[in-house]
Amino acid sequence: MRIIACISVIVLSAFSVPPSGSVERATAPISDGETITVRLSSFAFDPEHLRLKAGVPLRLRLVNESDGGHDFSAPAFLAASSFPPGSSPPLNGKVPVGSNQTVEIAVVPRTPGIYRVECTHFLHSLFGMHGTVEVMP
């Protein structure tokens, strides 16, 4: 009975965490930069052109408010970037963003250039779901 009482205390405290905003701040890497929001919809990125500066850390906030899954695939851009401690390079150069999900990645663009971004879901890119990331020196 004593064990059950302990468990219920733990469960209750799990629900008493502060609002998500402050949780995000607490877990954010130290080298946090500006947050840039990109919306993923069927079938577009908004904005479709990102202009970033080499060496300046930022957080990419990928918001998918649509009813279907998408991804932010930019293998060349991500390979030419570095990732602050606590952030790891996305697998295969793409970040999956499920329906009604938001995913944030911390990234530091390194090599100036223009990189292609697309959604690799079947036909999405063909339907217009592509864009560019421009990294300025």
Ligand SMILES: [Cu+2]
């Ligand atoms: Cu898509």
